[in-house]
Amino acid sequence: MDNTMRITYKMMTSKYTTNLNNMSTELDRLNTQVASGRKFAKTSDDTSSAIKAYQIRRDMSKLEGYQNNIGHASDFLTNSETNLDDINQTVSDATVKILQGKNGTQSPDTRKVIANELRVMQDQMLDTLNSSVSDSYIFGGSNTAEKPFTVEAGKLFYNKVDVDSLADGSAELKKLATDSLYVDVGLGMSFDAAGVVNKNSVFNYSTPGINIVGNGKTADGGSNNLYNLLGEIATEFESDNYSSDKVDKLLGLFQTASSKSNQVTTEIGSKTNYLNFMTDRYDAQELNLQTRQTEVEGIDAAYTYIAFQTQKVAYQAALQMGSSIIQSSVFDYMS
Amino acid sequence: MSSTFLGFNVASRAMEASQATINVTGNNIANINTEGYSRQRVDINAITSGGGIQKYATPQLSTGLGAKAVGTTQMRDPFLDARYRSQNAEASQYDKMITGLSDLENIFDEAQTDGLQTELSNFISTLQTFSETPTSADIAQVTRTEAQKVTQIMNMYANQIKDVRKQQVDDLTVVVSNDINAAVKSIADLNDKIRTEEIYGNTPNDLYDQRNSLIDELSGIANIKVNRMPEKISADITVDRLSISLVDKNTGNSIGLVDNDLYNTIKLTDTGDKVVLSSLNPAFVPNGTGIDSDDITNLFSDGSVKGYLNLINGEGAFADPADPADPSVEENDSKGIPYYQKTMDIFASKFADVFNKINSIVDPADPASKPLFTSSDGTAVTAANIQVSQAWLDDPSYINTTNNPPDPTDLIDPEGTPGSADNVLRMINALTVDQDFKKDSDSETTFFNGTFNEYMTGLLGDVAMDVELNTNFASTSKNVLDTISTSRESVSGVSLNEEGTNLMAYQKVYNAAIRYFNVLDENLNTIINTMGQ
Numbered sequence: 001m002d003n004t005m006r007i008t009y010k011m012m013t014s015k016y017t018t019n020l021n022n023m024s025t026e027l028d029r030l031n032t033q034v035a036s037g038r039k040f041a042k043t044s045d046d047t048s049s050a051i052k053a054y055q056i057r058r059d060m061s062k063l064e065g066y067q068n069n070i071g072h073a074s075d076f077l078t079n080s081e082t083n084l085d086d087i088n089q090t091v092s093d094a095t096v097k098i099l100q101g102k103n104g105t106q107s108p109d110t111r112k113v114i115a116n117e118l119r120v121m122q123d124q125m126l127d128t129l130n131s132s133v134s135d136s137y138i139f140g141g142s143n144t145a146e147k148p149f150t151v152e153a154g155k156l157f158y159n160k161v162d163v164d165s166l167a168d169g170s171a172e173l174k175k176l177a178t179d180s181l182y183v184d185v186g187l188g189m190s191f192d193a194a195g196v197v198n199k200n201s202v203f204n205y206s207t208p209g210i211n212i213v214g215n216g217k218t219a220d221g222g223s224n225n226l227y228n229l230l231g232e233i234a235t236e237f238e239s240d241n242y243s244s245d246k247v248d249k250l251l252g253l254f255q256t257a258s259s260k261s262n263q264v265t266t267e268i269g270s271k272t273n274y275l276n277f278m279t280d281r282y283d284a285q286e287l288n289l290q291t292r293q294t295e296v297e298g299i300d301a302a303y304t305y306i307a308f309q310t311q312k313v314a315y316q317a318a319l320q321m322g323s324s325i326i327q328s329s330v331f332d333y334m335s
Numbered sequence: 336m337s338s339t340f341l342g343f344n345v346a347s348r349a350m351e352a353s354q355a356t357i358n359v360t361g362n363n364i365a366n367i368n369t370e371g372y373s374r375q376r377v378d379i380n381a382i383t384s385g386g387g388i389q390k391y392a393t394p395q396l397s398t399g400l401g402a403k404a405v406g407t408t409q410m411r412d413p414f415l416d417a418r419y420r421s422q423n424a425e426a427s428q429y430d431k432m433i434t435g436l437s438d439l440e441n442i443f444d445e446a447q448t449d450g451l452q453t454e455l456s457n458f459i460s461t462l463q464t465f466s467e468t469p470t471s472a473d474i475a476q477v478t479r480t481e482a483q484k485v486t487q488i489m490n491m492y493a494n495q496i497k498d499v500r501k502q503q504v505d506d507l508t509v510v511v512s513n514d515i516n517a518a519v520k521s522i523a524d525l526n527d528k529i530r531t532e533e534i535y536g537n538t539p540n541d542l543y544d545q546r547n548s549l550i551d552e553l554s555g556i557a558n559i560k561v562n563r564m565p566e567k568i569s570a571d572i573t574v575d576r577l578s579i580s581l582v583d584k585n586t587g588n589s590i591g592l593v594d595n596d597l598y599n600t601i602k603l604t605d606t607g608d609k610v611v612l613s614s615l616n617p618a619f620v621p622n623g624t625g626i627d628s629d630d631i632t633n634l635f636s637d638g639s640v641k642g643y644l645n646l647i648n649g650e651g652a653f654a655d656p657a658d659p660a661d662p663s664v665e666e667n668d669s670k671g672i673p674y675y676q677k678t679m680d681i682f683a684s685k686f687a688d689v690f691n692k693i694n695s696i697v698d699p700a701d702p703a704s705k706p707l708f709t710s711s712d713g714t715a716v717t718a719a720n721i722q723v724s725q726a727w728l729d730d731p732s733y734i735n736t737t738n739n740p741p742d743p744t745d746l747i748d749p750e751g752t753p754g755s756a757d758n759v760l761r762m763i764n765a766l767t768v769d770q771d772f773k774k775d776s777d778s779e780t781t782f783f784n785g786t787f788n789e790y791m792t793g794l795l796g797d798v799a800m801d802v803e804l805n806t807n808f809a810s811t812s813k814n815v816l817d818t819i820s821t822s823r824e825s826v827s828g829v830s831l832n833e834e835g836t837n838l839m840a841y842q843k844v845y846n847a848a849i850r851y852f853n854v855l856d857e858n859l860n861t862i863i864n865t866m867g868q
Contacts, residue, residue: 010824044440
């Protein structure tokens with residue numbers, strides 16, 4: 001028995017329509033890809049690529065957050081540095097004035113004028129210490145809401161604590177000196193068992209003011225911070241029993257205290273450097289992610305366009321052939 | 336001695352047979368595009384001269400009495416019909432699954448649009464900004480707005496899932512009432528008509544075609560089995576008794592849908608959690624096997640109805656394990672609408688729980704003393720009812736930025752100053768570390784372990800994989816169905832070449848018969864008018 005199939009009219013037409021439909025579906029798919037530049041229009045078009053793409057998007061969003069935080073910390077540090085420079089400038093201006101006033105040829109009146117100038121500088125210094133950026137006080141540690149430095153009875157207070165009372169090595173000083181402002185810059189933020197943030201896993205950008213001005217008392221019970229010392233020198237200049245030796249001693253203390261602010265400036269510099277390094281790293285990572293995203297989500301334009309053209313030629317050929325096949329049967333040749 | 340006019344009858348019958356064939360050819364051509372039409376053929380028998388048995392007669396030359404058209408037969412292969420119907424059921428199930436699952440996928444899809452994954456990432460970014468300036472009132476407000484976006488998108492997902500469910504249930508209701516109930520009734524009516532015609536000895540080909548078309552359609556809807564039992568009406572009349580039953584191919588359990596002129600009716604009940612299909616005609620219950628109750632939902636193991644059931648009743652991983660003793664109560668374990676509903680609810684409840692705990696950290700004795708997220712109606716938090724708590728809506732700074740409550744009098748404690756954002760960092764951390772998602776609040780079984788964002792990616796991956804899988808199944812299944820369809824068409828379809836050839840051939844036969852008639856006529860003329868002259 002012969003096993004060739006009967007080929008019927010309907011068989012040919014329905015096969016033809018099915019094939020045409022398949023071809024135009026493929027044509028449409030390639031056309032959409034070329035037009036949108038995307039490998040998949042919805043997840044199920046290519047689930048594994050799409051899942052990868054979502055991962056990349058998450059990573060990119062994370063990086064963006066880190067970069068944002070780095071930007072904030074960097075701005076904050078730059079502001080801290082500028083203000084610190086102002087303080088250093090005030091200190092050196094004051095030193096010049098003090099040396100000028102200490103000169104033995106100065107009359108008591110001139111000394112008084114210099115004392116006045118020193119008091120103005122004292123106010124300047126206080127202002128700078130209380131400077132703020134977008135409503136946040138820079139030098140207050142985590143106290144960003146209220147002015148960190150206040151003056152009561154001519155004495156400097158930091159976060160409502162008398163700076164004189166903060167002796168070196170005391171628990172209170174330690175607390176204030178290590179007070180921090182954190183942001184997550186992608187160091188693997190973690191929390192210890194007690195739920196306290198692990199300090200190495202976040203970035204601290206705060207410069208507590210107590211580290212700038214000096215603290216505690218000297219061996220003979222006098223103040224040991226820039227503001228109070230400046231005040232005391234001014235008082236001495238105004239005094240009728242002016243003693244050049246006393247000013248000498250106070251100036252020595254003043255200069256020792258000012259070395260602290262220089263030290264802080266260096267610290268800020270190294271922090272800024274670290275942030276720059278992180279920014280560069282994240283920029284490189286972001287570039288990598290963008291490249292990967294294009295690989296995962298984007299199409300190979302040349303390849304897809306060629307595939308589209310090939311498909312178009314096949315489709316047109318099918319259309320042409322169909323019209324000649326479907327028409328003819330024995331009826332076309334019956335007389 | 337044969338009669339003088341015998342030949343005329345032979346010629347007349349030959350013309351008649353040719354005429355019938357030409358007519359059937361015409362009918363075939365006319366129906367070339369008619370859905371469900373089966374090619375017909377005229378059955379022509381040769382007539383022999385019988386009955387010449389006489390005791391003393393001498394054997395005579397037997398010439399035969401020509402041909403007679405005795406009837407028309409449909410060209411159809413019942414084996415191919417059965418294969419077509421079972422394959423049709425499978426292909427239709429996959430087709431249905433693709434449409435429904437694609438609707439679900441569109442809800443969660445983020446390939447080209449923004450959804451919950453994007454909003455979660457935005458929420459993290461906002462929290463990062465908030466951690467920079469936790470005392471800023473406007474950023475606190477932005478944070479709350481972003482949190483609202485997250486809850487609103489969860490609400491939207493829940494609503495859209497509900498809409499898909501409603502659509503599916505409505506569609507299934509129509510399928511049950513129109514495509515099953517109306518179809519089985521029509522088939523039973525046709526059975527009745529066909530039986531009457533057959534008893535009268537007729538061959539109602541067009542009714543056969545109608546019935547076969549209806550059965551073909553029904554085969555795409557449910558896993559049916561068609562049975563034909565020869566039924567003897569009288570000594571020389573036997574007709575086919577056609578019955579259709581719904582047979583679960585896995586268990587072998589079944590229930591009757593059509594038996595000759597009787598038919599069953601299926602009823603759909605929507606309990607809200609799932610739909611139940613039951614048999615309404617109790618008379619058919621004894622016809623079934625393995626059925627104790629009217630609930631025949633699990634008998635639908637194939638066809639588009641099974642696709643609908645997978646979507647509407649599919650509990651996925653939440654389905655209770657099967658009870659081998661009573662398969663009729665087994666829960667559907669496809670990943671359907673209930674699965675995605677529950678998955679979203681777990682997400683919402685975990686999200687609220689984690690954030691409420693962090694915000695209430697001040698008072699560990701009451702872990703939900705300062706909730707950021709609550710349900711809109713006081714019940715347990717679900718994706719549909721999660722919202723930003725009223726307290727937070729009233730006051731944007733209700734969100735706790737630090738472990739200890741800010742105390743303006745104690746600025747020496749850095750943890751207690753408003754500038755520290757340790758709690759915001761805890762929230763960021765909660766969104767970026769792996770969470771343990773449980774199947775339900777009192778279950779110890781981990782359902783998913785990963786970040787909130789990964790959970791949503793996983794969910795979308797689930798549904799997308801299912802769409803991809805069913806698309807592949809459907810394409811394979813459709814190919815097989817096309818092959819069977821082609822084989823069927825090869826048997827039953829009309830070929831213009833054949834019909835054209837037949838037309839020419841029988842026209843020649845017709846002409847030849849007339850020619851034969853003329854010869855006989857001339858012979859007779861010779862005998863009557865010129866013989867013996």
